[in-house]
Amino acid sequence: MIFTLPGGVPRLACDECGCHWFDRMSDCCYECGAEVSAEAKEEYLRALAAFQAGKTAVPAPTAGNRSSKN
Numbered sequence: 001m002i003f004t005l006p007g008g009v010p011r012l013a014c015d016e017c018g019c020h021w022f023d024r025m026s027d028c029c030y031e032c033g034a035e036v037s038a039e040a041k042e043e044y045l046r047a048l049a050a051f052q053a054g055k056t057a058v059p060a061p062t063a064g065n066r067s068s069k070n
């Protein structure tokens with residue numbers, strides 16, 4: 001499952017117990033030992049990419065440019 005931290009940062013959590021800690025060597029949950037599914041990892045990467053895209057794609061609202069050319 002994917003958690004969203006305050007500030008919008010996505011965080012991968014165990015589907016079984018909700019724990020946020022994983023053994024990176026084996027991609028297993030520290031708490032219950034459940035494997036992180038490829039689906040969960042993909043979902044997390046998508047969420048992370050969306051978060052980062054959103055962060056960088058937002059233009060500064062106070063830039064001095066008047067209305068952009070339409």
Ligand SMILES: [Zn+2]
Nearest residue numbers: 014017029032
């Ligand atoms: Zn777990």
